[in-house]
Amino acid sequence: MALLECKHVYKAFDNRFILTDVNLTLPEGKIVGLLGKNGTGKSTLIKLINDLLTPTEGEILVKGLPVGVESKKMIAYLPERTYLDKNMTVEQVVGFFEDFYENFDSEKARKLLRELDLDPTQKMAKMSKGMQEKVQLVLVMSRKADLYILDEPLGGVDPATRDYILDTILTNFNEGASVLISTHLIQDIERILDEVIFIDKGKIICHEDCDTLRERENASIDEIFRRTFKC
Amino acid sequence: MLKKLLKYDLKSKLPFLCIFYALAIGCALLSRLFGLFSEVPMVNILSQFFAGATISMIFNILINLTLRSWALFRQNLYGDSSYLMHTLPVEKKTLYLSKALDGLITLIVSFGVIGLTLLIQYYGTALWTKAGLFLRLFSQGRPAMVATLLIGILFLEIANMFQCGFTGLILGHKMNRHKMGYSVLAGLGVYAAGSLFVFAVIGMMALFNDSIRQFFLSTQTQPVEMNDLWLLIALSSAAYAFLILAMYFLNVKWLKQGVNVD
Numbered sequence: 001m002a003l004l005e006c007k008h009v010y011k012a013f014d015n016r017f018i019l020t021d022v023n024l025t026l027p028e029g030k031i032v033g034l035l036g037k038n039g040t041g042k043s044t045l046i047k048l049i050n051d052l053l054t055p056t057e058g059e060i061l062v063k064g065l066p067v068g069v070e071s072k073k074m075i076a077y078l079p080e081r082t083y084l085d086k087n088m089t090v091e092q093v094v095g096f097f098e099d100f101y102e103n104f105d106s107e108k109a110r111k112l113l114r115e116l117d118l119d120p121t122q123k124m125a126k127m128s129k130g131m132q133e134k135v136q137l138v139l140v141m142s143r144k145a146d147l148y149i150l151d152e153p154l155g156g157v158d159p160a161t162r163d164y165i166l167d168t169i170l171t172n173f174n175e176g177a178s179v180l181i182s183t184h185l186i187q188d189i190e191r192i193l194d195e196v197i198f199i200d201k202g203k204i205i206c207h208e209d210c211d212t213l214r215e216r217e218n219a220s221i222d223e224i225f226r227r228t229f230k231c
Numbered sequence: 232m233l234k235k236l237l238k239y240d241l242k243s244k245l246p247f248l249c250i251f252y253a254l255a256i257g258c259a260l261l262s263r264l265f266g267l268f269s270e271v272p273m274v275n276i277l278s279q280f281f282a283g284a285t286i287s288m289i290f291n292i293l294i295n296l297t298l299r300s301w302a303l304f305r306q307n308l309y310g311d312s313s314y315l316m317h318t319l320p321v322e323k324k325t326l327y328l329s330k331a332l333d334g335l336i337t338l339i340v341s342f343g344v345i346g347l348t349l350l351i352q353y354y355g356t357a358l359w360t361k362a363g364l365f366l367r368l369f370s371q372g373r374p375a376m377v378a379t380l381l382i383g384i385l386f387l388e389i390a391n392m393f394q395c396g397f398t399g400l401i402l403g404h405k406m407n408r409h410k411m412g413y414s415v416l417a418g419l420g421v422y423a424a425g426s427l428f429v430f431a432v433i434g435m436m437a438l439f440n441d442s443i444r445q446f447f448l449s450t451q452t453q454p455v456e457m458n459d460l461w462l463l464i465a466l467s468s469a470a471y472a473f474l475i476l477a478m479y480f481l482n483v484k485w486l487k488q489g490v491n492v493d
Contacts, residue, residue, distance in 0.1 A: 013407045013491075014407050014408070047492065050317070050318050051317055051318065051489070051490075052313070052314065052317050052318070052490065052492040053489075053490075053491050053492065054488070054489030054490070054491060068322075069320045069321065069322055070320075072318055072319065072320040072321075073320045075318070077314075077318050079314040081311055081314065082311065083311050083312055083313075083314035083315045084312075084315065085243065085312065087243065096239065099235045100232070100235065100319045100320065100321070101319075101320070
C-alpha cells in the first residue's frame with residue numbers, strides 16, 4: 001500500500017485553479033523533493049495533505065485512510081512559518097508535543113535542543129525567528145512518524161544553518177519513513193534526494209527517481225530544474 | 232484530548248484575565264476602605280475615583296474576555312497557530328468544543344469575580360438598598376430570586392454573543408478574500424438574527440399574556456405576576472439555550488467541512 005496517494009486532486013480559489021488534476025503516489029522509505037518555482041502550488045498541495053485546506057475535487061489518502069485524525073498521527077509536518085505559541089517556553093512546547101503526539105520522543109527532542117544550546121526556560125517570544133524554526137524542526141523530527149512533510153525548511157537561512165537542518169533531517173527521521181521536502185533551493189538538497197517531483201502551474205510535470213533522471217538527462221537535478229523552469 | 236486542549240486554552244487566557252480580576256477587586260476594596268473616611272474631602276475623592284475605576288474594570292473584564300476569546304479562536308483556528316492546531320491528531324469538533332468550554336468556564340469565573348467585586352463595592356450602601364427596592368417593585372417581594380434569574384439571562388445573552396463571534400469567524404474564513412470583513416458582517420448578522428428570534432419568542436408570548444404585554448407597552452412601573460415572570464424568564468432562557476445549542480452544532484458542522492488556512 002502506498003504511503004501517500006493523491007487522486008485527481010483539484011484546488012481552486014475564486015474559480016482560479018491552483019492545482020489541476022494532481023495524481024501522486026509516494027512509497028515508503030524515500031526522500032522526495034517537491035520542486036517548483038514560487039507560486040506553483042507546492043505549499044497548496046502540502047496544506048491539502050495536512051488538512052489545512054480542503055480540496056475542491058479529488059481524494060487524498062495516507063496509508064489508505066482519508067485525511068483526518070489517523071493521518072495526522074502518521075504525518076509530522078513542518079510548515080514554512082513559525083506556529084508555536086510565543087508565550088510558551090521551550091520546555092512547555094516540548095510538553096505540548098508530548099501531550100498530543102503518542103509517537104513523540106521527548107528525550108530525543110531534549111537532546112537535540114541541548115545540542116543547540118537552547119535554554120529550556122527561554123520563551124519562544126525571546127528567540128530569533130531562526131532559533132524558533134530550529135526548535136520547530138527539532139520537534140517535528142523527534143516524532144516517529146511515517147511521513148515527514150517539510151515545507152521550505154531551508155528558506156531564509158544561512159548556508160551553515162542549511163547544513164545543520166539537512167543533517168538533522170537525515171540523521172533523525174524514522175527508519176522506513178518517507179520525507180517530502182518542498183523547496184526551490186535544489187542545489188542544497190540534491191545530494192539527499194531519492195525522487196523528485198516537478199510541479200508547475202499546479203500540475204505535476206515530472207515524478208521520477210533522481211538517478212534515472214540524472215542519467216537520462218546527463219545533468220544534475222539543479223540543471224534540469226533550471227532548464228525546465230527557464231523563464 | 233479535550234482535557235489537554237482545554238488546559239492549554241485556559242492557560243493562554245486566564246493569566247491575562249487574572250490581572251483584571253485583581254484590579255477590579257483591588258479597586259473595589261480601596262473604594263470601600265476610603266469610603267470609611269468619606270468625611271475627609273480628599274479621601275472621599277479617592278473613594279469616588281476608585282468606585283469609578285471598579286466599574287471600568289468590570290467592563291474591562293467583559294470586553295477583554297470577549298475580545299480575547301475571539302482573538303484566540305481566530306489565532307488558533309485560522310492564524311499562524313492553526314498550522315499546529317489543525318495538524319494535531321484531534322477531531323475538529325473537539326477543537327471547537329474546547330474553545331466553547333473555555334469560553335463558558337472563563338465567563339462563569341468572570342461573572343463570579345464581577346459579583347464579588349460588586350458585593351465589596353456596594354453591599355450595605357444606599358445604592359444597594361435602592362437596587363433592592365427597585366427589584367421589589369417587579370418581583371412581589373422576591374428580589375433575590377428575580378435578580379438571580381436576570382443574571383442567568385444576562386449570562387446566556389453574553390454566551391450567545393460569544394458564540395456569534397465564533398460563528399462569524401468560521402463563516403468569514405470560508406471566503407477567500409476580506410476574511411475579517413466577512414467575519415464581522417457574518418457575526419453581526421447571526422447575532423441580529425438570534426436576537427430577533429428571542430424577541431419573536433417573547434413577542435409571541437406577549438400576544439397571549441396580558442400581564443407580559445403590559446410589561447412592554449405600559450410606561451408605568453407595575454408588578455408582574457410571579458407566574459408570568461417565571462414564564463417570561465423560562466421562555467427567554469429556553470430560546471437562548473436553543474439558539475446556543477443550534478449554533479454550536481452548526482459551527483461544528485461548518486468546521487468539519489474543512490478549513491482554508493492562509
